Amino acid sequence: MNIFLYDSLSKEKKEFVPIDSKKIRIYACGPTVYNYAHIGNARMSVVTDLLVNILKTKFKKVVFVSNITDVDDKIIEASIREKKPIKEITTKYHKIYNEDMKRIGVKKPDFQPKATDHIQEMIEMINKLLENNCAYIEDNHVLFDVSKYEYYGCLSKRTKEEQIAGNRIDVGEYKKNSEDFVLWKPSKKNEPGWKSPWGYGRPGWHIECSAMSEKCLGIPFDIHCGGIDLTFPHHENEIAQSCSAFKKNSDPQSFCKYWFHNGFVTVDGEKMSKSLGNITLINDLLSKYSGPVIRLSLLSSHYRQPLDWSTKILEQSKKTLKKFENFFDKIPSEFFLKDSNSNFDNEFLNSLYDDLNTPRALASLNKLFDKVKDPKKDDKKIILSLAKCFQLLGINLNKNKNNDESNFVTKSEKKIIFDLIQEREEARKLKDFERADNIRDKLKKMNINIEDSVEGTKWIKNE
Ligand SMILES: [Zn+2]
Structure with missing residues (x-):
């Protein structure tokens, strides 16, 4: 295509x-x-x-x-x-x-x-x-x-x-x-x-x-x-x-x-202007909504159509994102680490190739979600595809799940990181804290910060 x-x-x-x-x-x-x-x-x-x-x-x-x-x-x-x-x-x-x-x-x-x-x-x-x-x-x-x-x-x-x-x-x-x-x-x-x-x-x-x-x-x-x-x-x-x-x-x-x-952005049906006092600043919005919610709201209508900005759009996007985030939260990090081979959903990509039809692309993601909301083993492909599609939209569903290519981590780097984290886990189990700390330092030198949590060790690449 x-x-x-x-x-x-x-x-x-x-x-x-x-x-x-x-x-x-x-x-x-x-x-x-x-x-x-x-x-x-x-x-x-x-x-x-x-x-x-x-x-x-x-x-x-x-x-x-x-x-x-x-x-x-x-x-x-x-x-x-x-x-x-x-x-x-x-x-x-x-x-x-x-x-x-x-x-x-x-x-x-x-x-x-x-x-x-x-x-x-x-x-x-x-x-x-x-x-x-x-x-x-x-x-x-x-x-x-x-x-x-x-x-x-x-x-x-x-x-x-x-x-x-x-x-x-x-x-x-x-x-x-x-x-x-x-x-x-x-x-x-x-x-x-x-x-x-x-x-x-x-x-x-x-x-x-x-x-x-x-x-x-x-x-x-x-x-x-x-x-x-x-x-x-x-x-x-x-x-x-x-x-x-x-x-x-x-x-x-x-x-x-x-x-x-x-296209233009209007606010509650009116043109943004100083005299109407309805100029909506991103900086203000960011104190009420997350970046991904604002981004999804901006992509919810086709880019050439006028976009009528309202709290309703923001709330709707917040709800949609929450649905996906909750779903991805339940999936362990290893799921994304061990196999990062994934493909875009065809319908999603074709919609974007067709003059950036984001409403249609988002609809196809919702369809995909309906297929996997109660995950079965063989759903892995679809879940990985969902994550990849959101990445393309520039929306990071869960930073700690390391599914964000914007962190610029290659596949081979991912393997090294994953192996080091495993090695550190083992050292910690054996109470060899010196070795564990050395591994943490080694990761730090690679610009990778790690954080231990109840669900295991999470990592993030510093920019
Ligand atoms: Zn110019």
Whole structure:
């Protein structure tokens, strides 16, 4: 079975055919770090993380890049409001973002480039756009001339009037056409800025993703991800920049092959907004619900559908997880250790290969569960498969059961660990505590921590 994805550029579900099957390259627009991540940010991260997991079942190497926007007007405002230096704000929220994501099972991207580390690359790209006559300088600003890119509007399918309306916020008198957008703007003395051929200033938001995706992945790359709200103007502008800088009027696919957008998150039927006071932060939720419960809730609807967030979804997911956790709790660790050969359930995997149909995939796990809820001896295969499927979803049912591949333990390592634990058990039985302690130290050196409990010795790999 091949993987099919809905491509928002062509507006159709397509078979995923990589540019180079030896190395799949993915880029996702990351957060602007001036505040806590909300449930909308988390949905994008969880869905993209799942996409990476799914691709890894078929392709050996998947390189995932997601940027950090650490220069932006909103950050400057936050710095004034909180009376703290910009760097302190961005470092603090970058760290919190990564911690919160980790708690909901999102792996750190292979590269997480920061905008402020790539100003030179952005300046070079803007220079190329000027050389290609796709940008112009006006009133100390550098602007992209939208009329110079013939495919402009290809992603969002907006009419010229809609483009103007969408861009209203930064309509300036210095623009030739009101749909043109800023590549570089001047900074005041007290604002963050860099020296450039156009004076002291800072980049517009869109250019960073064009510069960093090219730097980290090269173009064209395979998949560009992001929330649906970024389609216009951000992604439309990324295409315009990347397809004009290297060669004028390049086809949108010369930037990336597939566009992968996740749907909106509403809260109790309403759009999340400051004025309604219903912005739901992951950090707050984590004080009430576990990471896996939040993750399962985010995966409970299809990623392209709008997700209406409510306590009901969280409670439902909590109940579902509890059911599986209780079941796995009763299974001894050795069950997973001795034989880690397991396969994915076909129906589950096919559902995920079909444009990440998580509701259908979860339904197949429930069906599997019904088969084994009163385990018989020959159910082992199904139980191992269930554990493996949950792993793919990024949900760890029971860390102490060592069934979590995210702990990066290979099969041969598992055998060594298991043998050492057995050896230690024997030493303890013979009251040879020195030997037992030596084995514990040996495991510690392998980055394995052990814990003795009534059910036996449990182990966990430190990250
Ligand atoms: Zn972006």
